[in-house]
Amino acid sequence: MSMATRTPTARRGTSRTARRTACAAALLLAVTALPTAAAAAPATTSHIEGQLPSGATYLMDVPADWNGTVLLFSHGYVEAGRANGAQDAPDDATKALLLEKGYALIGSSYASTGWAVTDAVPDQMATLSAFTDRFGAARRTLAWGRSYGGLVTTAIAERHADRIDGSLSLCGLVHGGVANWNNTLDPAFAVKTLLAPDKDVPLTGLPDQATAVAAANTLASAVDSAQSTAAGRARIALAAALHNIPVWNQPTQTRPAATDWDAQQANQYPAVKGLLQIAAFTRRQEAEVRAGGNMSWNTGVDYAKLLGQSSVRKEVTELYKKAGLSLRADLATLNRAPRVSADPSAVAWMSRTSSFTGKLTKPQLSVHTTGDALVPVQTESALRRAVTAAGSSALLRQAYVDNAGHCTFSPAEQLAALHTLEDRVTTGTWHATDPKSLNTKAAAADPTTPARYVSYRPTPYLRPYDLAHPADRR
Structure with missing residues (x-):
């Protein structure tokens, strides 16, 4: 049984969430982080905190004028033994913008820390079920995640495509566990x-x-x-x-x-x-x-x-x-x-739990900064290799942000990626995925933060391994 509390004004709950999110963000794979302002959720947002049977906690922020789309966010790596709070957005500034636009935001802590994919995927699916039980079926469900959460998101895209309409990986470990x-x-x-x-x-x-x-x-x-x-x-x-x-x-x-x-x-x-x-x-x-x-x-x-x-x-x-x-x-x-x-x-x-087949049945957008030392941009080459071998390349698009650091995206860049994925889900065709169009979307979504999408082609990943190429297995 899940246990939850509802705070109609969200003011007190949002401050607790902001503190928890700030602590957890320091524990992600990222060695740098963007400075963000505190989230300012609309007063009519329902802020819900609960616990899953696994022991994982979850967050849900649902605006009164919910637009029918729910965003299932998978957070990054948390060091074993560290505080592990639930997160439903990558940062406070992006969260505030999404709530203003009427998106419902949900996400869990995962039941364990570290290389937690075997807990993360079922906990994320359980969080989605808890949301549906409380608010009804969403018109559209998009899975997204940053860093290690990109690996979790890609696992969801391959294993639970029936539960989502599309996925977005940001600076993700999309090369999979063995390759990593x-x-x-x-x-x-x-x-x-x-x-x-x-x-x-x-x-x-x-x-x-x-x-x-x-x-x-x-x-x-x-x-x-x-x-x-x-x-x-x-x-x-x-x-x-x-x-x-x-x-x-x-x-x-x-x-x-x-x-x-x-x-x-x-x-x-x-x-x-x-x-x-x-x-x-x-x-x-x-x-x-x-x-x-x-x-x-x-x-x-x-x-x-x-x-x-x-x-x-x-x-x-x-x-x-x-x-x-x-x-x-x-x-x-x-x-x-x-x-x-x-x-x-x-x-x-590691292969069974954390490597990928490349078989997509729903659209996926994968975005990376060009100057990432921790999860190098070449992981995108590994993802492309697997998806191409599996015959799913039409469902994948990749985009690149010209910035140094791991997961150093601006709110504008993240919203542009989400809107691009939404367009693909709505129309059935990829539209305006070129850098100029992405930067135009970013500027429209948030003119106060940078838009730095560029044309880029990463070199090969040096140690590829995926389930679409069984000859790689040793």
Whole structure:
């Protein structure tokens, strides 16, 4: 049985929600966040908080003049053990604009934190059912989510298409779980092999969080030491290239010139450290516990070939030249180093729960910033690969925002994406998905925040894995 309370004015409930949303936002995958004003819901909005049988909490904000569309929002990654409040919108400013337009907003906390897809998907579906029970069937249901919530949203799109009319992923892990952990392994492997070869640092099979934190700190310290030499900086750039870390990846950074290799590497340096400290160890350890073992591998991987496909390979070659260091020799060292093998049962779990078939039956729009270091824009190439192989490409559209950082979208850009998806659902055809049209929609939706859609084609994802390409399974 669900338990809920209703506050007609929403003033007291909205302030509690704003505090909870602000806390949870700091725990998402994003390492940056847009400043937002507090949500100002219309006085007639019904604000509802409840609990699902799983223990997850949920939020519902429903305007009195509800337009018939419900937006099911899936939030991003929350660190294991941290506060995990329900969210029904990506940020307060966007939430206020959507409520003003009459949209009903709903979302759950998920029953657990960490790599929680097995809880998140059923909890989101249960939240949608609770909404229907209380308010009746929506005229239209759109699933959307940011960051890890993009993975949850894509899982909903593939597994519960009968419950939704379309989906929107924002800066999402649309490459799926196996691909994510494989690609996260590569820069850590390069740092250990080239910058800390004498350190006994486990990259996988982490027994507990203490081991994971110690490993992350050891390699982060090695990166700090390497940054003081030309050779070290070149090797850090190589590690960054294996994850496609962009050379402009935080809004606070200066965007470097196309041939300013030193400035480019200086921007990548903190991102490499952040990847080690955020995802490569502590989050991996939590995911390994869920999977029952190590779900990633680099057996059979040719690192020279991976570098050749990287979006920043030119920077790496130039920095190696400047340092008088042999790139060929370092790549040979990587290719000779002892490899990491996966636990087949863990791969099977991650594949079954967190990888995608690419089979869409309802339209999906996927949007990414071009300067994302944590979930690189190349994940969109992996999604396109799966959807094309599954014969669903007509249902997918992808768009790109020219900004640095993870999930650094403006409210205007997010509303433009939602309106574009709505148009597709209404007409049965994609209309005005080009950057100029998206920016026009963004400016109309919220002229006070940026509109930065651009034409962009990401390079290939370096470690693709999906259920549409079974030959990739190892």
